[in-house]
Amino acid sequence: MIGVGKVKQYTNVLDKPLSKGKQEVSLSAFAFLFSELVQYNQTQVDNIAELERRLEDAGYGVGVRVLELLCHRDKGNRRETRLLGILSFVHSTVWKVLFGKVADSLEKGTEHEDEYMISEKELLVNRFISIPKDMGTFNCGAFVAGIVRGVLDSAGFPATVSAHFVPMEGQQRPRTTILIKFAEEDGNLAQREREICAKNAAFMWIYFRRKCGPALLSFQGRVVLFSARTNGLSAARMRERDLHIMC
Amino acid sequence: MAAIYSLFIINKSGGLIFYKDYGSAGRMDTNDSLRLASLWHSMHAISQQLSPTIGCTGIELLEADTFDLHCFQSLTGTKFFVVCEPGIQHMEALLKHIYELYTDYVLKNPFYEMEMPIRCELFELNLSQAIRKDRIGLVGR
Numbered sequence: 001m002i003g004v005g006k007v008k009q010y011t012n013v014l015d016k017p018l019s020k021g022k023q024e025v026s027l028s029a030f031a032f033l034f035s036e037l038v039q040y041n042q043t044q045v046d047n048i049a050e051l052e053r054r055l056e057d058a059g060y061g062v063g064v065r066v067l068e069l070l071c072h073r074d075k076g077n078r079r080e081t082r083l084l085g086i087l088s089f090v091h092s093t094v095w096k097v098l099f100g101k102v103a104d105s106l107e108k109g110t111e112h113e114d115e116y117m118i119s120e121k122e123l124l125v126n127r128f129i130s131i132p133k134d135m136g137t138f139n140c141g142a143f144v145a146g147i148v149r150g151v152l153d154s155a156g157f158p159a160t161v162s163a164h165f166v167p168m169e170g171q172q173r174p175r176t177t178i179l180i181k182f183a184e185e186d187g188n189l190a191q192r193e194r195e196i197c198a199k200n201a202a203f204m205w206i207y208f209r210r211k212c213g214p215a216l217l218s219f220q221g222r223v224v225l226f227s228a229r230t231n232g233l234s235a236a237r238m239r240e241r242d243l244h245i246m247c
Numbered sequence: 248m249a250a251i252y253s254l255f256i257i258n259k260s261g262g263l264i265f266y267k268d269y270g271s272a273g274r275m276d277t278n279d280s281l282r283l284a285s286l287w288h289s290m291h292a293i294s295q296q297l298s299p300t301i302g303c304t305g306i307e308l309l310e311a312d313t314f315d316l317h318c319f320q321s322l323t324g325t326k327f328f329v330v331c332e333p334g335i336q337h338m339e340a341l342l343k344h345i346y347e348l349y350t351d352y353v354l355k356n357p358f359y360e361m362e363m364p365i366r367c368e369l370f371e372l373n374l375s376q377a378i379r380k381d382r383i384g385l386v387g388r
Binding site for chain 1: 351352355356357358366367368369370372
């Protein structure tokens with residue numbers, strides 16, 4: 001019959017395409033669920049540090065899954081390999097998907113080389129929560145810190161992430177800062193960045209010499225063979241890659 | 248010039264969980280406020296039984312010479328009542344707004360134990376903002 005549409009039946013649920021899903025969830029529903037999560041963990045621990053660690057662990061699982069999902073959905077199955085790239089990915093894409101808006105700011109720490117801070121006027125998870133005075137500096141944003149840690153860890157940038165309240169003059173409520181401290185020592189991270197830079201440079205070299213066929217290139221004492229695999233990428237993509245090289 | 252003299256919130260068993268004084272007479276003694284709250288709770292319950300109308304849910308408005316008392320009871324039995332100047336019209340709306348603030352900043356707070364006195368900073372902050380806005384609206388009229 002003409003005009004009768006037929007929905008393709010999938011026998012296996014794993015074959016169904018991943019839909020975009022609902023973009024929005026009720027804030028109240030989340031707030032109650034999160035409140036219950038905090039209360040449940042409170043009954044299981046003896047002190048505040050332990051509670052914070054548990055909330056972080058809960059967020060870690062979310063972070064790992066969010067990275068996988070967003071790389072597939074929004075980034076076309078590519079993930080960031082550069083430090084600034086992954087940080088801006090967390091700051092904009094992850095925040096947008098989870099909280100509906102881009103984070104307020106991303107700053108580099110002034111005291112140490114490998115410290116970065118994402119700050120927010122008020123975290124969504126903290127919107128309805130008032131911390132009692134006797135809990136001191138505890139911040140339920142530890143959950144969000146766990147999410148960031150999960151994303152960074154799975155992307156290959158192990159880090160310690162924590163959430164802090166930063167009081168601001170002239171404002172009643174303190175700002176929240178997510179402090180990211182990368183675990184690799186200064187040398188290692190910089191070394192890795194240099195290596196990636198070098199590999200990209202080699203890539204660009206190959207692109208310009210494509211006409212000559214697969215090339216054998218010696219770089220920094222190591223022999224790197226780029227095969228015809230590189231030809232799979234369109235010329236436009238290659239050019240885009242070149243622009244990202246910042247050596 | 249304050250329109251509202253005081254605000255009380257009582258839990259379903261009649262215990263006072265929140266009391267805020269806005270009047271110029273100064274804050275009532277804690278024991279007195281507790282007594283007043285349980286007094287109102289009992290009166291509310293008795294009136295529900297005594298009422299000649301069917302399906303009565305209790306006293307909503309008490310008018311006296313020098314003050315009015317507006318009461319709002321939620322579905323769960325928590326009562327919000329304000330003692331205010333006589334003749335103010337829009338108290339129902341304000342009480343409903345306060346109830347919304349209660350559901351947001353008290354019930355969604357993981358550190359609040361049910362039926363216990365309210366000690367939530369965000370609730371008090373937003374409440375004073377709401378009362379201030381209400382007062383400005385009233386003076387402007």
